[in-house]
Structure formats: C-alpha cells, structure tokens
Amino acid sequence: MDEKGTVGELVLVATPIGNLGDLSARALDLFRRADVIYCEDTRHSRTLFSANDIPSGGRLQALHEHNEVAQSAHVIARVASGELVVLISDAGTPGISDPGSRVAAAVIEAGLRVTTAPGPSAVIAALSLSGLSTDRFVMEGFLSRKAGERALRYEEWASEERTIVFYESPQRVASVVEELATLFPTRRVALARELTKLHEEVMRGTLSEVSGELSRRDVIGEVVVVLEGATRVAPVGDDVVVAALVEQWGDGATTRDAVDYVSRTLGLARRDVYQLALASRKDRPTK
Numbered sequence: 001m002d003e004k005g006t007v008g009e010l011v012l013v014a015t016p017i018g019n020l021g022d023l024s025a026r027a028l029d030l031f032r033r034a035d036v037i038y039c040e041d042t043r044h045s046r047t048l049f050s051a052n053d054i055p056s057g058g059r060l061q062a063l064h065e066h067n068e069v070a071q072s073a074h075v076i077a078r079v080a081s082g083e084l085v086v087l088i089s090d091a092g093t094p095g096i097s098d099p100g101s102r103v104a105a106a107v108i109e110a111g112l113r114v115t116t117a118p119g120p121s122a123v124i125a126a127l128s129l130s131g132l133s134t135d136r137f138v139m140e141g142f143l144s145r146k147a148g149e150r151a152l153r154y155e156e157w158a159s160e161e162r163t164i165v166f167y168e169s170p171q172r173v174a175s176v177v178e179e180l181a182t183l184f185p186t187r188r189v190a191l192a193r194e195l196t197k198l199h200e201e202v203m204r205g206t207l208s209e210v211s212g213e214l215s216r217r218d219v220i221g222e223v224v225v226v227l228e229g230a231t232r233v234a235p236v237g238d239d240v241v242v243a244a245l246v247e248q249w250g251d252g253a254t255t256r257d258a259v260d261y262v263s264r265t266l267g268l269a270r271r272d273v274y275q276l277a278l279a280s281r282k283d284r285p286t287k
Helices: 025-032 043-051 068-080 099-111 120-132 146-157 173-181 205-213 238-250 255-266 270-283
Strands: 011-014 035-037 059-060 085-087 113-117 135-143 163-168 188-192 201-206 223-227
Touching: 011 025, 011 068, 025 068, 025 085, 025 113, 025 120, 035 068, 043 223, 068 085, 068 099, 085 188, 120 163, 120 188, 120 201, 120 223, 146 173, 173 188, 173 205, 188 205, 201 205, 205 255, 238 255, 238 270, 255 270
Parallel strands: 011 085, 011 113, 035 059, 035 085, 135 163
Antiparallel strands: 163 223, 188 201, 188 223
C-alpha cells in the first residue's frame, strides 16, 4: 500500500494462444489501466497491444526465463508501492510452461496480492478436443531433449492411469511419438496443433497409427500431445515378476535387459522390478 492507501497487486493475465479474438474484455481493461506490464517478449506483446489500439508507451518490461529471478525484486517493489502490475507471456497463462511462476511465488511470499485474469490455455483446449478422458490428467510440460531422461519419463507413464498432456516442437514430435509407439502402440493419442488458428488440426488415433501418419508428412506449428493413460490392471505378484526375470535370464538376457523387458511387458515401474532382480540375483544367473 502506498502513502495514499492504494493497494497494489500483481495480475497474471492470459493472452491468446492464436486467435486474437480470444482476449477477454477484462484483460483489455487491465492492459489499459496497468502501471507496468511485464512480458516475455516486448516486441511480441507490442504487436498484441497495437492490434487492440492500446498504447504501451514505456510500460512494457521484459521478464523471461533468463531474468525472472532478478526481475522478481522489481515486481515486488512496484506492487508494494501500490501499482497495478500485469504479467503476461507470449501466449496462454503465465507460469504454465512459461515464465511467471517464480515471480508469483515471490510476490506471495512477500505478503502481497496476486490474482489472475484467466483465459486461453493450450493445455485445456487440447484436452477438451482430444476425445480422451478429462476426469483426471497430468501436465508434463516439455519433454527433455535427452533420450535417457525421456526414457525415465516413459517408464513412469507405463503405469500412469491419468491422461497425460505435454508440449512438443514440430521438429521433434514425430520422433517422440515414434518412441512412445514402440512402448505403447495401442494407446490412444491426440495431437493438437495450431490451436485456435486458421489451420487448426487435431490428429487422433493409436500411437502406432499417428506415428505412421507423422512419418509421411511435415508438422507445422507448436503441438500439444494428449496421451491416454494406462489401463488399470490387477496387481502383479512378486513371484510373477521373478519368474519373468528368470525366464529372461534363461534366454541369455542381461539383468538390465531383463528388467527393461519385464517392466515394459508387465506395465511396472522399472525401479521396482530392478529391486526384485537385485534381491533374487544371489541365486540366479546374471550377466
């Protein structure tokens, strides 16, 4: 609160993910009244403001992944002084796989007001169009570029019953879907690209079917992938797991390969199968 008794606040404002007509009336009002607008890319945001005949003047300040921590102190100071501070990202809701979450947390920690003007969300848009279950879902953001880290994530997904949502670039989506198709070929998936834009498209089918389609075409535009969760199965007893490991060892598989195969086939977490392998290895042949 400033010396005049004005209470400042930070407002996280959702911006269009494609169609500029999705910008809410409340967002437009906040843009007009804000003392300062922190944005991911000032050039991108200036275009949004110009399209809506809103002067930005010197109110636009850059806040992105490289300076978010440093800018948090400035945001706190301005909110504490009684200013209306708006935070936006290039598209969608700030803080959801975009800069903003650390700033919001810092302002909250400082005991100041944080609120939101909700609106467009690529996650919710893709989920609602997917045709898959929306009762329970998990958002995974962007997958790692490292194959080993992706493999660990896929291992978790082997038993994840919730619908899985993640972002992927057009350059990598075909290879990622191909990786998933080798593990879960019959799971259903929806690929939503260019959401709310002129060439919006949703590809639906099994991972095997969609992987085949992607191998025959180029993909343009950012993609949201919605993946069906695992089917709940009856618990697998330790004796069944050990028997499967023994069978693999008997066929000459290394412990690593045996664990990989059994965890994938039975839909179990690799770490759990590995622990059983270690416990039984004393009396079993290993490589």
